[in-house]
Amino acid sequence: AQSVTQPDIHITVSEGASLELRCNYSYGATPYLFWYVQSPGQGLQLLLKYFSGDTLVQGIKGFEAEFKRSQSSFNLRKPSVHWSDAAEYFCAVGRGPMDSNYQLIWGAGTKLIIKP
Amino acid sequence: GAGVSQSPRYKVAKRGQDVALRCDPISGHVSLFWYQQALGQGPEFLTYFQNEAQLDKSGLPSDRFFAERPEGSVSTLKIQRTQQEDSAVYLCASSLSADTQYFGPGTRLTVL
Numbered sequence: 001a002q003s004v005t006q007p008d009i010h011i012t013v014s015e016g017a018s019l020e021l022r023c024n025y026s027y028g029a030t031p032y033l034f035w036y037v038q039s040p041g042q043g044l045q046l047l048l049k050y051f052s053g054d055t056l057v058q059g060i061k062g063f064e065a066e067f068k069r070s071q072s073s074f075n076l077r078k079p080s081v082h083w084s085d086a087a088e089y090f091c092a093v094g095r096g097p098m099d100s101n102y103q104l105i106w107g108a109g110t111k112l113i114i115k116p
Numbered sequence: 117g118a119g120v121s122q123s124p125r126y127k128v129a130k131r132g133q134d135v136a137l138r139c140d141p142i143s144g145h146v147s148l149f150w151y152q153q154a155l156g157q158g159p160e161f162l163t164y165f166q167n168e169a170q171l172d173k174s175g176l177p178s179d180r181f182f183a184e185r186p187e188g189s190v191s192t193l194k195i196q197r198t199q200q201e202d203s204a205v206y207l208c209a210s211s212l213s214a215d216t217q218y219f220g221p222g223t224r225l226t227v228l
Contacts, residue, residue, distance in 0.1 A: 004158075032215070043120070044159075044207065044219040051215070090158050094215070102147060103172065104217065106158030 002027045004093050006107035013081050014115045021076040021110050023091030032094030033074040034104065035065055039087040047089075050074065061085070086114045118142065120220035122208050128226045129198045137193045137223045141210030148191050149217060150183055151207040159207055165191060198227045 003026045013019050025031055032051050036044040048059025055067040065076045074091060088111045092104040121140045129135050141148050147166055151159035152175075161175040167188035176183070180199075185191040195202055205224050209217035 034216075036219075041221070043221040044209075046216060046218070049216060092158075102149070102164055102211075103161050103175075104149075104151075104159070106160070108156070108158050 002093060002095055002105045004091055004105055004107040006089075006091055006110050008110045009108070010111045010113060012113040012115055015083055016080050019076075019078045019081045019085070019112070021089050021091075021112070023074045023076065023107060024072050025074065025091075025093045026072065027093055027095065033065075033067060034092040034094065035059065035063070035074075035076050036090045036092065037061075037087045038090060038109075044090065047076070081112075081114055083114045083116065086112055088112070120208055120210050120218055122206075122220040122223050124223060125221060126224050126226075128228065130228055131200060132197050134194065134196045135198055135225065137195075137206050137225070139191045139193070139208030139210075139220060141189065141191070141208070142212075142218060143189075145210035145212050145218075146188075147211040147213070147217075148185055149209040149211070150191070150193050151209065152177075153205040153207055153222070155204070162193070162206075195225075198225075200227050203227045 005024045034049045035047040038044050047063050048057050050057050050067045058064050063078050088109045090109045091107040123138045150162040153159040163183045164172040165185040180196045182194045205222040207222045209219045211217045
């Protein structure tokens with residue numbers, strides 16, 4: 001069965017430091033991969049996505065993620081975090097009956113805490 | 117343009133009451149999804165529409181849950197005889213081509 005694991009429930013990072021959030025997936029075919037961010041009281045906002053091609057993808061707000069098929073990972077990175085990055089981050093895998101990815105399978109999320 | 121909107125944003129229901137949650141997708145988006153997000157968890161898929169057709173309802177947890185999208189635009193998720201375990205945030209998302217999903221702010225349902 002398809003699944004997504006985000007092994008870190010919470011991560012605390014100092015403002016200005018680099019960030020890496022881990023995501024591992026289990027999927028039988030080439031996955032569609034997503035990172036979303038959820039701020040308190042806000043909807044889920046798409047940060048970036050990978051469908052095919054270059055395995056390093058750039059997203060909004062200075063985030064990037066790298067797809068590593070051999071490790072079944074899609075880790076999210078940012079070189080220097082800002083206090084406004086404090087939020088919950090979700091990794092998701094898209095799947096569907098054909099080549100659509102309509103149903104997203106989600107990790108449990110990683111809450112990012114920024115130390116001043 | 118306007119994003120996905122959901123109403124109400126918050127709903128408190130007594131156990132056994134029926135509730136209806138509304139989703140207004142982005143104009144022109146063919147696909148519409150409902151997800152349930154329990155506290156401290158990631159969202160879980162409930163159901164999927166393509167226009168007015170409900171193509172997948174495999175995630176609906178019981179027959180007390182019902183969703184419709186009669187004109188291929190606005191959708192309503194109805195929960196009958198609410199139970200405490202139904203307490204969650206209900207998220208709606210829409211998509212132009214079933215690849216990237218855009219989410220509304222959610223409706224937080226609390227069943228007392």
